[in-house]
Amino acid sequence: MKVKYELVDECDKARYGILHTNHGDFETPMFMPVGTQATVKTLSPEELKDMKSAIILSNTYHLWLRPGEDIVNKAGGLHKFMNYDGPILTDSGGFQVFSLAKNKKKDIVEEGVLFKSHLDGKKLFLTPELSIQIQNKLDSDIAMSFDECPPASASYEYLKNSIERTLRWAKRGKDVHSNKNQSLFGIIQGGPHEDLRKYSAIETVKMDFDGYSIGGVANDGESKDDMYKAIDYSIPYIPKDKPRYLMGVGDPVDIIEGVIRGIDMFDCVLPTRLARHGNAFTHNGKINIKNAKYKEDFTPIESTCDCYTCKHYTKAYIRHLITSDETFGARLLSIHNIRFLIKLTEELRVAIKEKNIYEYREKFLQNYLGDKYDKNIKG
Amino acid sequence: MKVKYELVDECDKARYGILHTNHGDFETPMFMPVGTQATVKTLSPEELKDMKSAIILSNTYHLWLRPGEDIVNKAGGLHKFMNYDGPILTDSGGFQVFSLAKNKKKDIVEEGVLFKSHLDGKKLFLTPELSIQIQNKLDSDIAMSFDECPPASASYEYLKNSIERTLRWAKRGKDVHSNKNQSLFGIIQGGPHEDLRKYSAIETVKMDFDGYSIGGVANDGESKDDMYKAIDYSIPYIPKDKPRYLMGVGDPVDIIEGVIRGIDMFDCVLPTRLARHGNAFTHNGKINIKNAKYKEDFTPIESTCDCYTCKHYTKAYIRHLITSDETFGARLLSIHNIRFLIKLTEELRVAIKEKNIYEYREKFLQNYLGDKYDKNIKG
Numbered sequence: 001m002k003v004k005y006e007l008v009d010e011c012d013k014a015r016y017g018i019l020h021t022n023h024g025d026f027e028t029p030m031f032m033p034v035g036t037q038a039t040v041k042t043l044s045p046e047e048l049k050d051m052k053s054a055i056i057l058s059n060t061y062h063l064w065l066r067p068g069e070d071i072v073n074k075a076g077g078l079h080k081f082m083n084y085d086g087p088i089l090t091d092s093g094g095f096q097v098f099s100l101a102k103n104k105k106k107d108i109v110e111e112g113v114l115f116k117s118h119l120d121g122k123k124l125f126l127t128p129e130l131s132i133q134i135q136n137k138l139d140s141d142i143a144m145s146f147d148e149c150p151p152a153s154a155s156y157e158y159l160k161n162s163i164e165r166t167l168r169w170a171k172r173g174k175d176v177h178s179n180k181n182q183s184l185f186g187i188i189q190g191g192p193h194e195d196l197r198k199y200s201a202i203e204t205v206k207m208d209f210d211g212y213s214i215g216g217v218a219n220d221g222e223s224k225d226d227m228y229k230a231i232d233y234s235i236p237y238i239p240k241d242k243p244r245y246l247m248g249v250g251d252p253v254d255i256i257e258g259v260i261r262g263i264d265m266f267d268c269v270l271p272t273r274l275a276r277h278g279n280a281f282t283h284n285g286k287i288n289i290k291n292a293k294y295k296e297d298f299t300p301i302e303s304t305c306d307c308y309t310c311k312h313y314t315k316a317y318i319r320h321l322i323t324s325d326e327t328f329g330a331r332l333l334s335i336h337n338i339r340f341l342i343k344l345t346e347e348l349r350v351a352i353k354e355k356n357i358y359e360y361r362e363k364f365l366q367n368y369l370g371d372k373y374d375k376n377i378k379g
Numbered sequence: 380m381k382v383k384y385e386l387v388d389e390c391d392k393a394r395y396g397i398l399h400t401n402h403g404d405f406e407t408p409m410f411m412p413v414g415t416q417a418t419v420k421t422l423s424p425e426e427l428k429d430m431k432s433a434i435i436l437s438n439t440y441h442l443w444l445r446p447g448e449d450i451v452n453k454a455g456g457l458h459k460f461m462n463y464d465g466p467i468l469t470d471s472g473g474f475q476v477f478s479l480a481k482n483k484k485k486d487i488v489e490e491g492v493l494f495k496s497h498l499d500g501k502k503l504f505l506t507p508e509l510s511i512q513i514q515n516k517l518d519s520d521i522a523m524s525f526d527e528c529p530p531a532s533a534s535y536e537y538l539k540n541s542i543e544r545t546l547r548w549a550k551r552g553k554d555v556h557s558n559k560n561q562s563l564f565g566i567i568q569g570g571p572h573e574d575l576r577k578y579s580a581i582e583t584v585k586m587d588f589d590g591y592s593i594g595g596v597a598n599d600g601e602s603k604d605d606m607y608k609a610i611d612y613s614i615p616y617i618p619k620d621k622p623r624y625l626m627g628v629g630d631p632v633d634i635i636e637g638v639i640r641g642i643d644m645f646d647c648v649l650p651t652r653l654a655r656h657g658n659a660f661t662h663n664g665k666i667n668i669k670n671a672k673y674k675e676d677f678t679p680i681e682s683t684c685d686c687y688t689c690k691h692y693t694k695a696y697i698r699h700l701i702t703s704d705e706t707f708g709a710r711l712l713s714i715h716n717i718r719f720l721i722k723l724t725e726e727l728r729v730a731i732k733e734k735n736i737y738e739y740r741e742k743f744l745q746n747y748l749g750d751k752y753d754k755n756i757k758g
Contacts, residue, residue: 037699037700037703037705038696038699038700039700039705039707039708041705041706041707042421042706042707042710043707044707044710062703066699066702066703067674067695067698067699067702071674071675071695071699074675074677075677075693075695075696076677081693081695081696081699082696083691083692083696295446295450296450296453298453298454298455312462313462314454314460316446316450316454316460317417317454317460317461317462319446320416320417320445320446320450320460321416321417321418323445323446324416324441324445326416326418326420327420327421327706327709327710328418328420328421328422328423330706331421331423331706
């Protein structure tokens with residue numbers, strides 16, 4: 001079965017819906033934790049369920065290199081391999097090729113991308129067909145088309161040619177996609193340019209994918225303004241009965257702005273990466289637990305938070321773990337940070353149902369940004 | 380309340396008993412996982428309970444340095460600090476001073492030991508009184524006396540003087556021990572020498588501790604033969620109504636040999652350290668999961684094992700995690716390895732009750748040592 005999006009309620013452009021998948025249904029908007037190497041760093045599947053995480057993302061590029069898609073396939077697919085029975089989305093490897101290739105060097109040709117492994121420098125050649133074939137074998141619920149991810153600094157001319165190639169690559173990938181239980185999403189590119197986003201969206205939608213994502217918003221150097229433009233210029237052309245996924249975005253403010261603009265799904269390594277560096281989300285902004293002021297702070301990160309970490313552990317203890325290089329500290333902060341983003345999407349769903357999403361945004365931003373908040377400057 | 384040992388059954392010298400503590404009772408023989416820095420590496424308290432771990436050890440030396448005993452005390456003691464409501468034993472710091480001191484240099488004087496921190500090289504001076512005062516503040520259920528841990532290579536003359544000093548240190552520590560809810564164990568030293576062990580045991584027992592441990596058996600260079608001698612020469616002088624703890628021992632064969640000789644409690648970093656390096660205990664000996672032969676092995680580490688890891692994950696997946704530096708791999712192997720040792724003590728308890736401990740040993744060693752097993756050569 002392909003995924004099916006059910007629109008339940010709207011508040012202006014924001015959507016509250018349900019995505020039906022082969023591994024269970026979940027409500028949107030939803031944040032997807034990232035399990036790059038078939039594991040959300042430090043966490044068990046049971047912990048992900050406890051924090052109401054409903055779908056995870058895993059990286060095709062990493063699994064292609066290790067352990068290899070054939071081993072995952074022999075295990076019975078990614079769900080069985082990693083003991084996770086919820087929905088899984090795999091990316092195409094496109095972003096990793098552009099961001100992780102050794103020395104960031106790659107040779108983009110019509111056939112695909114030639115680059116060197118970030119692990120051992122081995123020459124690799126990834127094509128749209130190969131990306132889809134790998135994902136078919138991984139047997140994720142949702143596969144992504146292989147796209148080019150140009151840098152934020154790319155010129156209009158470059159982007160114009162790039163979106164044409166990405167369309168050709170999307171078609172080639174779709175033509176070889178053969179896993180009937182796996183959905184395939186198309187990716188809209190075009191930088192911050194209205195005409196390019198419109199063209200990319202219309203042409204991608206013509207190919208009739210099971211869902212659509214907006215790419216090219218999470219590269220180094222992208223401005224928030226460019227991100228909001230990318231969404232605003234793409235969304236009008238995506239059919240309402242298909243899910244919309246903003247790739248690589250996990251900042252709480254961006255999730256709110258994305259939802260307000262009509263996005264249903266988000267993913268980002270941010271909550272787990274921040275955790276490993278001792279950072280925690282709070283409603284009053286991010287804190288770094290290594291700060292000396294938490295040495296004798298025997299209160300939870302947030303007393304109002306319902307996560308396992310906040311119910312059982314103090315800042316002083318987590319600070320001790322992080323400063324002592326104990327991975328249980330990263331585990332506790334990952335639980336809190338992921339739960340923070342999931343809870344944010346839960347609250348956004350309520351705000352959509354109660355038709356007060358702008359009030360929710362105002363209140364959240366006032367607390368989260370504090371002095372930096374300027375209610376006249378919204379994304 | 381001080382701990383209270385209840386002898387339930389015996390099989391030759393092996394004892395099946397119950398240790399009553401302020402944080403619950405548990406059956407012995409028992410293996411204690413090590414939570415050096417107020418966390419059993421990678422694991423949650425709930426996971427420890429799931430694997431029927433009944434008591435953990437934490438390290439006074441490490442907690443003294445980070446976060447400091449005053450912070451733990453202000454948190455309400457070690458149980459509250461780390462959210463663990465089962466019994467906790469703290470060591471004295473003696474072993475760490477001798478094994479972890481920067482460049483292994485230390486200056487042993489009658490007053491205590493002068494050495495440099497393994498973290499920052501700062502000069503530190505640990506005395507028997509300070510060790511007990513730190514442990515009083517940590518508020519563990521069981522504190523250990525501060526002893527000298529001479530190397531395996533120490534001469535008879537050195538050991539003779541050393542056990543005298545350890546006795547004086549034990550007395551000084553006992554004199555300042557002031558936590559009425561905390562038990563205090565004495566430590567028997569004396570290397571592999573019958574007369575020294577006898578003397579150390581008799582003089583330590585005269586001081587009337589709440590339990591007794593046998594030390595100096597887990598230094599680098601100790602032979603198994605020396606360990607068995609140390610136990611055999613000490614045990615006859617320890618009163619039967621007190622628990623007996625063999626320090627730093629966690630090899631399955633040593634646990635069996637220790638139990639047969641009358642030991643009730645064991646601790647070791649071995650199961651978690653092995654896990655981090657990809658090693659797993661099995662009834663047919665240790666395996667290293669990184670071995671290429673496990674690449675496509677979609678069976679659990681041991682199909683007969685009842686641990687979370689073996690119920691849900693394959694060798695191929697754990698191998699992928701370990702070779703990809705994912706800490707979830709260390710977590711899964713730690714769960715299996717600790718459960719393996721706890722299960723071993725459960726089986727030893729049954730063997731004691733059923734009076735077939737020697738048959739159990741024979742069967743276990745035949746499987747565990749394989750070709751290396753020689754039934755005529757027992758420890």
